[in-house]
Amino acid sequence: MTEAPTTDQSPIAAMASDGSKTKPTMPPATAQSTALQVRDVHVSLAGRPVLTGVNLHVSRGELVGLIGPNGAGKTTLLRTVLGLLQPTSGQVEVEGRAVRPGRVPIGYVPQRHEFAWDFPISVATTVMTGLTGRLGLFRRSQISDWEAVADALERVKLADLADRPVGQLSGGQRQRVLVARALALRPTVLLLDEPFTGLDMPTQDLLADLFQALAHEGRAVLMTTHDILSALDGCDRIALINRKIVAAGDTTELSSDPQAWMDAFEVGPESALMRVLKAA
Amino acid sequence: MSPLDFLTDLFNPDLAFLPKALMVAIMSSLVCGVVGCHVVLRGMAFIGDAVAHAVFPGLAVAFVISGNLVIGGTVAGVLTAILVAIFSQNRRIKEDSVIGVFFVAAFALGIVIISQAPGYAGSLQQFLFGSITGIPTSDLYVVGVTGLVVLAVLLALHKEFVTVSLDRESARALGVRVFWLDLVLYILITLAVVISVQTIGNILVLALLISPAATARLLTDRLGVMMVLAPLIGGLSALIGVYISWSWDLPTGGTIVLVLTAAFLLAWFFAPRQGVLSRVLNRSWRRLDPESGPMPATTTTPEPVAEVAS
Numbered sequence: 001m002t003e004a005p006t007t008d009q010s011p012i013a014a015m016a017s018d019g020s021k022t023k024p025t026m027p028p029a030t031a032q033s034t035a036l037q038v039r040d041v042h043v044s045l046a047g048r049p050v051l052t053g054v055n056l057h058v059s060r061g062e063l064v065g066l067i068g069p070n071g072a073g074k075t076t077l078l079r080t081v082l083g084l085l086q087p088t089s090g091q092v093e094v095e096g097r098a099v100r101p102g103r104v105p106i107g108y109v110p111q112r113h114e115f116a117w118d119f120p121i122s123v124a125t126t127v128m129t130g131l132t133g134r135l136g137l138f139r140r141s142q143i144s145d146w147e148a149v150a151d152a153l154e155r156v157k158l159a160d161l162a163d164r165p166v167g168q169l170s171g172g173q174r175q176r177v178l179v180a181r182a183l184a185l186r187p188t189v190l191l192l193d194e195p196f197t198g199l200d201m202p203t204q205d206l207l208a209d210l211f212q213a214l215a216h217e218g219r220a221v222l223m224t225t226h227d228i229l230s231a232l233d234g235c236d237r238i239a240l241i242n243r244k245i246v247a248a249g250d251t252t253e254l255s256s257d258p259q260a261w262m263d264a265f266e267v268g269p270e271s272a273l274m275r276v277l278k279a280a
Numbered sequence: 281m282s283p284l285d286f287l288t289d290l291f292n293p294d295l296a297f298l299p300k301a302l303m304v305a306i307m308s309s310l311v312c313g314v315v316g317c318h319v320v321l322r323g324m325a326f327i328g329d330a331v332a333h334a335v336f337p338g339l340a341v342a343f344v345i346s347g348n349l350v351i352g353g354t355v356a357g358v359l360t361a362i363l364v365a366i367f368s369q370n371r372r373i374k375e376d377s378v379i380g381v382f383f384v385a386a387f388a389l390g391i392v393i394i395s396q397a398p399g400y401a402g403s404l405q406q407f408l409f410g411s412i413t414g415i416p417t418s419d420l421y422v423v424g425v426t427g428l429v430v431l432a433v434l435l436a437l438h439k440e441f442v443t444v445s446l447d448r449e450s451a452r453a454l455g456v457r458v459f460w461l462d463l464v465l466y467i468l469i470t471l472a473v474v475i476s477v478q479t480i481g482n483i484l485v486l487a488l489l490i491s492p493a494a495t496a497r498l499l500t501d502r503l504g505v506m507m508v509l510a511p512l513i514g515g516l517s518a519l520i521g522v523y524i525s526w527s528w529d530l531p532t533g534g535t536i537v538l539v540l541t542a543a544f545l546l547a548w549f550f551a552p553r554q555g556v557l558s559r560v561l562n563r564s565w566r567r568l569d570p571e572s573g574p575m576p577a578t579t580t581t582p583e584p585v586a587e588v589a590s
Binding site: 079082083084100101102103108110114115116119120121122125126128130132133134135137138141165167168179185265275 | 454
């Protein structure tokens with residue numbers, strides 16, 4: 001609790017220190033350094049193995065799509081990366097450090113239905129709650145924290161709705177609020193859980209552009225999705241998961257590897273999924 | 281009875297119990313109003329009900345051994361809250377079932393205990409429905425200090441409570457201690473209930489927690505405004521309730537609750553933007569003038585166009 005807020009930003013500060021004095025909002029995109037490393041992670045829920053030896057890495061500057069069928073362990077993997085689940089074996093490292101909730105710079109964007117949208121709260125205050133853990137008990141938000149909130153809102157283009165109650169926002173705007181809340185911590189790693197679910201096409205497109213931009217500014221972005229077309233279109237790399245990573249690689253490479261998709265989704269060559277892949 | 285007569289009675293030394301009862305009723309309504317905002321916004325009304333029942337065995341024990349009612353009720357409420365929190369960790373039964381088991385058990389225990397006291401029926405009725413007589417002066421201080429402590433803790437942990445209410449999983453990911461905050465909130469609800477039970481009674485106390493906060497929610501979309509409005513509505517209703525019950529010789533607890541309910545219904549119909557009346561008016565306005573769009577409060581602004589930063 002006594003930890004100064006700046007120490008959480010040490011990896012960013014260290015990168016910024018070589019030469020140009022950049023704002024710590026975005027780490028420089030030059031280095032393709034691995035920000036998130038998952039090594040041979042096994043996780044069991046209620047005695048049932050859900051993840052069996054997951055290996056995955058996400059570098060700064062790339063948007064990685066995590067794709068797999070229901071029950072493949074996508075959300076379990078995200079929760080493990082956040083430190084909310086303890087792996088039975090293996091390690092998760094963010095910026096070379098073991099994860100502990102509130103102690104590593106991860107931004108988490110949950111599925112939209114996880115959030116209480118009927119709560120009487122403004123957009124800006126919602127984004128400020130993204131800093132609750134870092135501020136610590138009994139500390140009030142400082143001017144610098146409101147600046148972080150303003151930057152985050154600016155980044156997702158919601159600055160003009162800062163005072164709007166969250167209940168009055170559209171689906172796409174709600175997704176942006178959740179992204180802004182995650183960005184308030186100025187994280188190097190961003191986790192997105194099913195951000196496209198229930199959104200129409202132009203809204204999905206705009207969000208996909210935003211996620212790409214966030215990644216290419218120097219963040220490591222990992223996104224779970226059921227939307228294979230958006231993933232093929234927008235992600236730099238794709239990881240196919242079914243209890244473990246079945247295949248991972250550049251999007252163009254992987255989209256021409258039908259066997260990997262058939263293995264991950266346990267479908268035959270005649271399935272609709274394979275026809276869509278071929279058409280794409 | 282005119283308000284002036286009521287004022288005279290309040291300062292009549294022979295009726296010293298009346299100002300004491302009024303002060304306890306108002307103070308407890310203020311505290312319940314603020315705590316109730318969290319209860320209403322989290323959809324915890326059932327938990328509020330549970331805690332209200334759970335304090336009963338503690339009150340009964342304190343009554344039988346002539347101990348302090350506030351301490352007795354708090355101990356029982358907190359013990360039940362801890363039991364519920366622990367048993368809810370089992371994923372096979374949902375929290376509401378665990379609460380259903382323990383709060384009825386606690387209430388049953390209270391009835392068995394209080395049946396051991398002489399004059400059982402009278403004291404039971406007093407506990408269940410409240411009474412304005414027989415409040416010792418020391419209780420004024422106990423209620424006041426307890427209320428201030430509850431409000432101070434709510435203020436100190438405000439951002440944590442809000443963060444957890446919005447989204448528990450993200451709160452955990454941010455390193456917020458969700459389990460402990462839940463427990464603290466249970467304890468605060470317990471304290472608010474315990475200081476209110478004497479005047480309004482064990483069964484009716486739920487209304488003090490829920491009605492003012494629900495009424496305030498109908499009137500505003502701002503949490504800060506809601507947390508000021510709710511205690512104001514609660515306190516004012518307590519004052520009016522005590523006045524009416526004194527004037528017409530009606531049971532105090534029941535009268536306060538009916539005043540609260542009236543306030544809720546008024547807000548339901550006449551709230552500025554969300555009320556039934558303004559919606560009906562708004563609809564007929566639109567029928568008269570098809571050019572005008574819907575009310576600003578119900579529209580969503582169009583998606584701003586996002587550009588890819590180069």
